[in-house]
Amino acid sequence: MTGSEWWRTAVIYQIYPRSFADANGDGMGDLAGITGRLPDLQELGIDAIWLSPMYTSPQRDAGYDVADYCDVDPLFGTLGDFDILQRTAHSLGIRVIVDLVPNHSSSDHPWFQAALAAGAGSEERAHYIFRNGQGAAGELPPNNWESVFGGNAWTRVTDPDDTPGQWYLHLFDSTQPDFDWDNPWVREQFRDVLRFWLDRGVDGFRVDVAHGMIKAVGLPDYTKPAVGGSMGGGGGLEPGISSEPADSPPYWAQDGVHDIYRDWRIILDEYPGERILAAEAWVDPLARVAEWVRPDEMHQAFNFAYLETPWQAPALRRVIDESLAAFGAVGAPSTWVLSNHDVVRHATRLALSGDNLQGHGIGPNTVGLPDPAVGLRRARAATALMLALPGSSYLYQGEELGLPEVVDLPDHAREDPTWFRTGGERYGRDGCRVPIPWQAEAPSYGFGPSEASWLPQPAEWAHLARDLQEGVPGSTLELYKLALRLRREQSLALGGVEWLDGFGDAVVAFRNGDVLVLANTGASPVVLPGGEVLLSSDTLTGRTLPGDTTAWLRA
Template identity: 60%
Template sequence: MSVETVTQDTTASAGPLTLIHTADTVPGWWRSAVIYQVYPRSFRDLNGDGIGDLAGITEELPHLADLGVDAVWLSPFFKSPQRDAGYDVSDYCDVDPIFGTLGDFDVMMAESHRLGLRVIVDLVPNHCSAQHPAFQAALAAPDGSPERDMFIFRDGTGPDGQEPPNNWQSHFGGPAWTQVEGQGGRPGQWYLHLFDSSQPDFNWDNPAVHAEFERVLRFWLDRGVSGFRVDVAHALVKAPGLPAWGGRADGGSSDGYPGHEAPMFGQPGVHDIYRKWRMLLDEYGPDRILCAEASVDLHRLAHWVRPDEMHQAFNFPYLHAGLDIYRLRSVITDSLTVLDGVGAPSTWVLSNHDVVRHASRFGYNGLGPRDGDGIGFADPQPDHDLGRRRAAAASMFMLGLPGAAYLYQGEELGLPDGIEIPDHLRQDPTFARTGGQRLGRDGCRVPLPWRGEDPHLGFGSGRDPWLPIPDSFKALARDLQAESPASHLSLYRQALACRRELDLGRGSLSWAEDWCTGSSLGYVNGTTLVLMNLNHEPLEMPAGNVLIRSLPAGAGHALASGETAWIQLGPDAAAAF
């Protein structure tokens, strides 16, 4: 991976251009930010118990500042029985002891601000833990009580109410309803949980739920956070009457069941919630933000980021586009066009804590793993070299796009999924609820390798990590990569520096038509040409000056062609000119 000083505008070499997005001049740090997702239990273990903690995050924050990101998004660290890795919250205003204390959080915040990093926290408003005091009170209260009205309790169907209220299914497998014990030990009502049975859904038709979450928002805003990533932001409100649904549990479209008709997702009432939240955040100033995790199509996604609602929304269509050239062009065009229509920036993301890491996904030439299913010993294995090479190209291509970008911890190291996880160590509830038919998401949550010669590769010096770190991660340890100018880590540093220096996050985008083929894709952002070649053969193009490329310089070199200088871009590579 090499970087050279730019001395001229190379867009004259780009050929015909099709403009789809003009430069962004609207104020707002988030509109062009690079935000780094920290998964706390797998980031860094400072107290030696085998689980990452807030003190470990504080210890390593300088590495994130050095990488060149603008903000950190923390996955849940709240008090929780950890049935779903913290997405089952029992106290929204306290830190789980496995991660530390509120004091540790405050120390982390102070260090973040010292380093110029903002902090966004995960908020889980659709459901809580079954151990949350409010749900425990609901279980102890009679049918129809105010306590039960905080959640979605319904009478069963069939003889003696022994069947669930409807046919909804859990994201993690099995029915989305669990029956509780009624008076005198008789079978009682059923409660809804779109996820695990330990995660009851709140009833957002109840004003008391609104009041409780407004309290939670203020608690963390008062501690200095810059905003919230809102978990399953499209699921809070359910359709009146809870009608039956024969489609996919996650609300994705299937034959005869278009996703926009799913009664548990995308209901109009969610937008009133976020308008109130936006007004609340605005009280704290213009720099606090909301980001929606709303898995809906792009045209519907624009509804979440209208001027009086959220500031950002995750771009799942981009994540799922993979390396399909035609699909990538379509998604990028639609993203910028649709979101420009409501004055919102697009976001770009390739990996997170719910999907197989893209260094593994891209290592397949045919069908790879389904999102959220993981890769096991018996599954077809990815080509790790191919996956890392393509991941480097895709990452560099993404970081040149205008808008905001989200990075998942470890992707800057080119980490693959952890495959060597014995069944008895798996912790994702998907694995248990499907009887092992779906491995779940543990593979993308394996702890990070910090130092190649330290115990547990520097993740922690005490107990074994909560998930085993593969031996192959040693070669990818951060300290080793930091010493190599040709490493994956060096590419990320260089790409982020280039993005910052050229203000690409605020830039424009035009398709470079001569370089948009069935195996390559090129665009111009401002005066910078970015090209990705997914062909099996090298691609020759006018050189100009190479800013950065995803392969070592020897893999693509200047050629003499008459009086014109040309550059050869190797297969599965990207470059910026």
């Protein structure tokens, strides 16, 4: 029945495979490690997992540079290991969503290697975006586009006779050439990729750069605004969200991308079990994001406007209202999210006092680094607010432990291409990708059986390990378990938002079914109304709600 599909209310847990659990002790997370920890996720109370890329890759961008879309990288295991993981998850009632990276491949992919070998004007080169350069000898790039990771978005190739040749487009790293999605051959290859994984039983795809793929005709020059996120979103600079559409760059949010998803939707609808497409679409305003989840396109689109909203009640009320209106207008749920593998963890981000552009990351020299205690308090309150909202929600591994961004990574340990392409000007995303802690006293805090860890773990991980929080009243882990259980019991994901007045400008207050939700974003405590307290993100003193705290009450 339309309206009752599982994905409309699901809580989906993002797993970053290299940082979740390491079964063989080589310091890199793997599929067997994930399988072994699935009972912990069932106990947490999630409905599905989303696996960041585990495909064959040279790992120059942590697997988002794919060299084979239909195989598992040996770093993570084998297709057989994936099948075991999926069967285990399904036996525990957990669905499995895999990442799909259709905007670009790895430069190691056989398709791109064939394009290099075939030369200008060939059918193979037409699979990617190759162009002749400007200038007398083609020595200048075809246009002025910049890479998301910094620097020029074009790289010139050397022809087989050792002379300079054409340029190819890479909106990300130079090892990630963009496909030409105007080419029917490219479209057919990805139909095959979808069917390969659907036949294998996956429950859906999170689509990387879902607002990319189609470029404006003629590839016109474009100068990015001085502020804003590199992926096209608002960048988290303004309180609240824009209601006016900004001009899209000629490489983001082109109308033609929707034809691709209509085509994919037909394929997914051929399979039983409500398989889904979830969009990573950094688009403003929310009414435009909703275009990705019209009834014949994708099922979910991450609500990045919500993620980027500061911890301020007026801005939160506004983004919630606009989200419910925008997505409701196309019959879709809002898909709430606070953290992922590309942004500063919200246990740090919500207490930053300086600017934090999406994708730039933070480090030791960042201005406005927060008090960790304030950050954790706000993160717990923000999560309690988010999980009380109707619709679907995504969690990022480790947030249930209250993990902050790792700020003090040594320069030599960093791996994000952003760090290298900007000469260290931007720290990049490594700080949210550090392997997570499971056991306080174990090697690598239980991440694996050895001390090895592909990114160094901070000493504070010992205090945040899962085993120290398990069963401890008031711990962040137990707060998440309680919130997820009450969310199901009270059917909050199927409910609505009825705003309540009288609690002051610093409080987000609403009723969802039989639950009253109050989130105090200010510093002054407020008096709680009557009713049993079902959940509180922090300790209450009598009937007052402290600052940076959220409470759920029985109406």
